[in-house]
Amino acid sequence: MNRELTRKIKLLKGIKPDPARATCARDILLSQIKAQAAETPTYSVVKLGWVYTQGGVADVYRYTLGLLFAKPLNSAMTMSVFLLSAVAATLASGGSMPGEPLYTVKKTAETIQVALVSPDERATLETELAEKRLQELKVLTQGSLGQAEKEKALESIANDVEANLETVSKTLDTLKNQSEAKRVTKVATLLNQKTSTYKSLISQAQENTKLPDTQEEKLDQVSAKINQAQFKALELIIDKKDSSGISEQEVASNLESNLRTTERELAALSVRVLAAGVEKTIEPLLIEKSDQAKRILQEAKEFLVRKEFKTALEKISQTKDILSNVRTELKRSNHLKDADVKTPDSKNQNNPKETNIQIGF
């Protein structure tokens, strides 16, 4: 009865402030509060930790005992029981997966952990968390969750990984601006090392199950973000080489691992291009692009040997761009192929009467 009515009411969600005026109002408001705002707010780690703990405990309550107790907790005894349950729930949540009740508890505990450490440690923690999320992704694609739940969980994981990488990237920028060469190199090196793990986990997830296009695109987006983060990390390692005390051998080693990963991706993609059976007009173009990528990667190797690290990195980056184009073209031509394959079969399936008449004649 009320469905049509609520549909009409929700039309009014279109009432929004004028974007330009809202931005202007925002700027004015922020300039008004600036006089009272602290230039560099300082937080007590203990107090901030307590804030996170309070919020986290409230979340644990909401998703566990809150479902059992309808009324607010009053007595100290009940609160103690609840707090103990919260600790137990946090410990038990360690292996939980997206969609499970204790997953929120797990994420809250991680958020608290991140908030309580220094910026460098935060960046390190975020790289670990990104890996954790991708491990969950791999398990998710092996599991038997429903399609809608899987899609929701994948979206959530992908967003988390992007957020983790964004934080690491911002930390790198901050450290770079503070001229903290050793610290930025340490974080950048760790990030570079992790990216091959990230990519491997995404590949495994994609191999475990055939994902719908939207989810594939989301994972491609995450892969692109990983590539960007890795490029930034390598750029910084090369840039800060002299001031950070990192040896040329270490720089070369970082670049080499990136080069090898790119080589493997190129080899796998070349095989896919040949095996895909794409249209005759497109196949030569894709093969030519793959060959071009091989040539540029070879140049990267030569620059690496000559210790021209910046140029080597640029060449690797060019190779990755070409691989990305080839992948996109391959997907597009696979879609066209699938569409062509469907048409003759569906015609027969949809018109059984027509078939009978033909047989009759």
Place this chain on the structure above:
Amino acid sequence: MSRFLNEKVLLYKIKKGDADAFAKVYDIYNEKVYRFIYLKVSTIQDAEDLTAETFLKVWQYIRDNKPIKNLQAFLYQVARNSVIDLYRKRGSNPTESLDEHEVVIADRVDLSLEEKMTLRSEMEQVEKALRQLKEAYREIIVLHYLNELSLAEVGQVIEKSPGATRVLLHRALKALKEVLNSKPKV
């Protein structure tokens, strides 16, 4: 991070004078507070002014170290009080609509021009009907259906129990339906 935890952290940071944290609060709630106020006042200008005033008051309140249990509920309460103050000063009827909002449906690229016109007309009809309701009914409909607060959260804003809120919502929907059904369709 849950909304509750996010709010707690932002509140703490704002208390410490973190303008960025306040900007985040603004970004999260600006549109909703604006919509809430707009459907109480008669002009876009008033809605914009009162929205800005609401956020400024909230900033000041937090900086004065006054306790806030629920930031979202507090924002709406301040918005509500700001509207009441405005009309006390002016002494005019808040339900009289003098301004028509240029409803933002430009981003609906999936609709044809004709569909957009129909949509706009429907929205205007609902808005006019909503403005004819009494304040309490209008408020609860806006908070629950447009700003997507749960009944418990609405209850915190209007300071009623969840049960009373549910009853009020039911009455509000009934009243709105009567107004809409009594309007001649264009």
